[in-house]
Amino acid sequence: MHLSGRCVCDSDPLFVEEKHIHAADLVVGALENAFQECDEVIGQEMEATNQTGGCTALAALYFQGKLYVANAGDSRAILVLKDNIVPMSSEFTPESERQRIQHLAFLFPKLLDGEFTRFEFPRRLKGDDVGHKVLYRDYFMEGWGYKTVEKADLKYPLVHGHGKQARLLGTLAVSRGLGDHQLKVIDTNIGVKPFLSCIPKVNVFDFALHDIKEDDVLVMATDGLWDVLCNDEVAHVVRSFLAENRTDPQRFSELAKCLVCRARGKKRGHRWMLDDSHEASYDDISVFVIPLHNREED
């Protein structure tokens, strides 16, 4: 099957139909492969130029009447439509991917180099916990069990902390992304990359099934925005800003700026504050606002 719907191979249509393969599946597959290839290229470039670093990755593609959002990391994309909000991604963090990460450590214990425990505990264990029963979770558990604490359980946990504080190997707050091929846990030879996946989850939105209005937009932003503003708050800013700025030809990029400023807050003395009581975002705040109306039909 070709993207145009034409069959490439005369013997295939039956099987393609049996497997329910549609043109959209080829776009999803292309994005999945693109993330893998991109990560490889980044790795080669970084090594060749002796650079380090990595990033969360969020990509949007509009093609043949459908919007594809591919996400590997802790950024987020939402559609703000007239009457509802459509989440187009979910975050990949050490917490949301605990079982995948623990399973890898179970399969390849050497990756922890004797420095970490793959078990999760509700809190860091101390020396006097040894011999007592505590709650724990292993890779195959969504629920919790009890185990008697051994000395090895006192090691730092592979996945530890809660919410914004959750860390992979005490190092990274994300569990998917591009780059970071050379990243080691500080003062050790333990690589983070084996646990860091570059595989995106791709969500598809079919415009044919929705009546898109003039102020409907796609908002893509890094965690700096979402840490301090929830989807509903962002949607409220989007709707009121666009309603008040009907004619400005730059209104979508102005809206993106407005969202960044909201999350950055205001400087009060030496601190950036959202208001009198809440600290503003201290993380990177990148925001894109993309109008969905009047799309060029291909």
Next chain:
Amino acid sequence: MHLSGRCVCDSDPLFVEEKHIHAADLVVGALENAFQECDEVIGQEMEATNQTGGCTALAALYFQGKLYVANAGDSRAILVLKDNIVPMSSEFTPESERQRIQHLAFLFPKLLDGEFTRFEFPRRLKGDDVGHKVLYRDYFMEGWGYKTVEKADLKYPLVHGHGKQARLLGTLAVSRGLGDHQLKVIDTNIGVKPFLSCIPKVNVFDFALHDIKEDDVLVMATDGLWDVLCNDEVAHVVRSFLAENRTDPQRFSELAKCLVCRARGKKRGHRWMLDDSHEASYDDISVFVIPLHNREED
């Protein structure tokens, strides 16, 4: 935290609350551990007694006002309530678990012993496909991509076939279950067990949130029933049978028998038929019907 809600460890309640750990999570964890331990014991027993074999596993537990259904395999449990049907499990098959299975083969290629390809293709490839582009999926793909066929791609696929015909290593129609520790692909030394998970998915139903009626039941059955009757058809049989048999004290086990007979069909010549045109179930048909009303409150 103890199942009674009492805290075992004075220093823990804060962390238990932070992690949102509830008594139900301990029951889920206990079921997950029980499946693992059960599988180990089966493996030891089988080896000691020189037996072979394995099974799909579906367990239901009622405890402190909640129903827990743990499933590892292709059986299914549903609640048939007065006004709706609540699925309590989903099937684990080579198709539904393709990515997990392919990923394992990617991590440990030796498990395929050069006899299988981990790629999925819409159909078996033939010699004259070599050099041509065909659709394929690897472990990291929900979508499809194109690859140029190499000779190695002509090997039998790790996961192949569609629906009821889908097979793991050309051997098993399920991807989770207990036992089968010694199972090999016919005429090879390739073990199936590494790909066969014994980890259940546990679903919880809270009776406190529902008004349970006299004829509400839990139906647990093997694939022999679900192959020929969908949830709606089973619910229809349940409701009409129980409405017509109000007083029979054995009515729930009679209903289970009735469901088995429906799926087994009637003998016409040498074949078992559902009606004139549809063949009856040729798979194992085991059915349990468990009333939900008048539960002993513990």
